Amino acid sequence: MSALRMLPRARPMHLDSSVVMGLRFASGDQTRIMSGDREVVGYGINGRPIYFDSQDCPFPAIRFRELTPEVCAIREKELGDWKKLSLCEKKMLYRHSFCQTYAEFQKFTPDWKLVLGLGLWSLAIGCAITVISKLNLYNDPPETFEEDRRSAQLRRIIQLQMNPITGLSSKWCYERNQWK
Amino acid sequence: MLRITAGKLAGAMRGALVGNSTRVAAVRSLHGTEESAEEFDKRYEKYFSREGIDGWEIRKGMNDLLGMDLVPSPKIVEAGLRAARRVNDIALAIRWLEGCKYKCGDQMATLYPYILEKVTPTLKELGVPTLEELGYDKPELALKSVYDQ
Secondary structure: OHHHHOOOOOOOOOOOHHHHHHHHHHHOHHHHHHOOOOOEOOOOOOOOOOOOOOOOOOOOOEOOOOOOHHHHHHHHHHOOOHHHOOHHHHHHHHHHHOOOOHHHHOOOOOHHHHHHHHHHHHHHHHHHHHHHHHHHHOOOOOHHHOHHHHHHHHHHHHHOOOOOOOOOHHHEEOOOOEEO | OHHHHHHHHHHHHHHHHHHHHHHHHHHHHHHHOOOOHHHHHHHHHHHHOOOOOOHHHHHHHHHHHHHOOOOOOHHHHHHHHHHHHHOOOHHHHHHHHHHHHHHOHHHHHHHHHHHHHHHHHHHHHHOOOOHHHHOOOOOOOOOOOHHHO
16 A cells, blocks of 8 residues: 555646656645545645644645544444534544544644753754864954053044944033043 | 718717616616615625535635624524534634624624624524634644654
């Protein structure tokens, strides 16, 4: 069965291979093959034969499980009075069509722990890389970073009245020789 | 001659224009009318109780309804259940009940018992179990990895 599933359902033999390829990408044939022998029952979210549980689109395009002889037998019974079905059979029919109930797929899962853990780990690794490169990789900062050189630079900026409208010099009062 | 023709033409045009404008008005009023809640309920009831409706249309209607910002009224819920009965799909009926229950949102405590009370006769008649009977109000199974199935 699994080998059969890999074969495309309908191959347009009169077309050359490039056109077939294009058709396949356009028509979602791959998805159709992946859905196997599952019954296509509706439009679903985008018309593709895919299954997923979602409260926004609770009725997917295909049934969740492939047909088996047992399910076929129960579906024969389903044609008749539903009161004659046992609770177990009803559940089987539900699980044949759907993977999870609302209560199951809406349950809050503890996945947030993994996400938070991975996030903190990547932060920690980033910090470690920063510290290690600071210690081992980089040279000392250039001498222009020294305190008296920087203050000399500032003094020069003020003396040359650089950027007097909005910049540094606009904050310097030249009459009283101090910061405004 | 030209004047007469032009006059006739203008008359004809006016007729056409007037015809158009009434048609436009009709379309606009169609577009602009607000559908009342009762009309909406009736429309969907009619949709679900149509003879010869198939699974595709039922699923489409239900997907649409459960995507809207509303709680389906008990009559629509009933019609949906009966539609599921007509296509012999009990899973559809159970999922529909679940969806309607979810739509009650934060008013679950008041709205869901109301809907259930109204729908119970239909459920009994069709033999659809309630979610509580199925145990689907709480998670039943843990999800297996898709690679193990």
